[in-house]
Amino acid sequence: MEQTTDTGHFKLLYDLGCAFSSKIELPELIPFVIAKCREALEAEGVSVLLLDRDRNELYFPYVSGDDAKVSDTLRQMRFRADFGIAGAALKSGRPILVKDAQNDSRFYAGVDRETGIVSRSIIAVPLTSRQGPIGVVEVLNRRDGAFFTDDELYFMEAVSGSIAIAIENAQLYAKLRDSRESLRTQVGVLRRDLARHDLFTEMIGTGPRMAEVFRLMEAAAASAITVLIEGETGTGKELVARGIHQASARSDSQFVAVNCAALPESLLESELFGHRRGSFTGAIRDNPGLFRVADGGTVFLDEIADMPAPMQAKLLRVLEEGEVVPVGESLPSKVDVRVVAATNRTLGTEIERGTFREDLYYRLGAFAINLPPLRERRDDIPLLASRFINVFSARHNKQIGGIEREALDSLIAYEWPGNIRQLRNEIDRAVALTREGEMIRSAAFSPIVRSDGDEGRSTVESPAIGAPSAKSVDGRGGNGAGKPLREARAAFEAAYIGDVLTKNEGNVSRAARELGISRPALQEKLKQYLLR
Ligand SMILES: Nc1ncnc2c1ncn2[C@@H]1O[C@H](COP(=O)(O)OP(=O)(O)OP(=O)(O)O)[C@@H](O)[C@H]1O
Ligand SMILES: [Mg+2]
Structure with a gap:
């Protein structure tokens, strides 16, 4: 008999060792551990009671027992952390073996009353981690009606240290995982914001x-x-x-x-x-x-x-x-x-x-x-030109003084069948042909762009865009070029919002709807541009 019990205990130790090194998630670790203990000690029930420090209460997150109803009731229960045999074990930090619970002054009858169990023999072992007491493992009633022995008490005591550390590790792991998840979400949000920013600057x-x-x-x-x-x-x-x-x-x-x-x-x-x-x-x-x-x-x-x-x-x-x-x-x-x-x-x-x-x-x-097409948004040509001048002067490693008025005019007037790519290529070429420190002249552009009066040149005097303020802010006058994009865009935005607002007789809701932004977003912008 002795022999089989020892073999059972060794097997339990072995199984627990394996579990501790592999089952890292708390929800799967503890049920496994207590089911194993119950099997090895031939007990009616084993539960882990954890200490809720904030409320100074013990609760039963994990229960292994024959009667599912009893286990359910236990999972709902909480009681004061200094109540009962479990409370005594937690408080003293020492394991307790009780042979006849009903006649023990420390016994708390509340649990029996709620669950209908009749507690007889109990082993209660405190679980202590590096941070102090975290709970108790409780083993209840041998199936054969006998008492638990001192050997079984020592055995549970030996196992409890590993259980406590495993619980603590699993809790720490869960905490880390939570914070990693929330960090990942935050990084995702930030990255998307950044990407959106890039998208708007590029x-x-x-x-x-x-x-x-x-x-x-x-x-x-x-x-x-x-x-x-x-x-x-x-x-x-x-x-x-x-x-x-x-x-x-x-x-x-x-x-x-x-x-x-x-x-x-x-x-x-x-x-x-x-x-x-x-x-x-x-x-x-x-x-x-x-x-x-x-x-x-x-x-x-x-x-x-x-x-x-x-x-x-x-x-x-x-x-x-x-x-x-x-x-x-x-x-x-x-x-x-x-x-x-x-x-x-x-x-x-x-x-x-x-x-x-x-x-x-x-x-x-x-x-x-x-x-x-670019010819339908000529207002953007000065901005695009100055962006591409920056790009290519960096790429050719050459300081360029800017672009001459007349050269810019020829860009604005041209039809651009190849649109922005063609403009970009023209600027690339012009930067290559312009000497360090000088300004781009129209001679640096390919003949098709600078040729006067032929088909390449636009006969349309003003752009086909219906936003008057856009012109006055950054458009044909060319004063948009050389201005940082952010400033140019802000100036345009302010003027455009002003127009839409005027058109809607100052009605913010209607203006917001027309602009395709929310009312609070529009109000924010009005504040920002001092339009309101
Ligand atoms: N709004 C813009 N602002 C700045 N650069 C732009 C803009 N639109 C296009 N570009 C630049 O113009 C070039 C051509 O753009 P893209 O390749 O996206 O054109 P596409 O419409 O796909 O042309 P295709 O039909 O010939 O494939 C690229 O170098 C791109 O970076
Ligand atoms: Mg393409």
């Missing part, structure tokens, strides 16, 4: 049409909606797509850009959806496909109008079902990807020509962002 745009672009970008970033970006070549479609990704909750995952015009149909499909090794000639290894690479992130489908019709059908399925079928496989796999598509063609015309699926267009076009 992208230059004033006037109501660009304000609408920024508003839509923010709205898109806040959701997982499929976005279609339309605009002529070089108007910043990819910049907008990246900006949305960066400002979204997906920014930790990949942004994958695919040019749909660059690949033949067969390759495009396996590029996007992946393939199994050997599924076609040349498929020498498994390819997960870009959709799965971008899982959790964004896929940017550039030049979507050039996507072959069969692929359009497959893409529609991806958008609708959220799953891809790799080439050579029959089972789809789930992907969580936001799709941003871009085109510089009018998809309506492509639908009429029968090259673009109408159903896909409706799916993509539900959230469309239209980028105005």
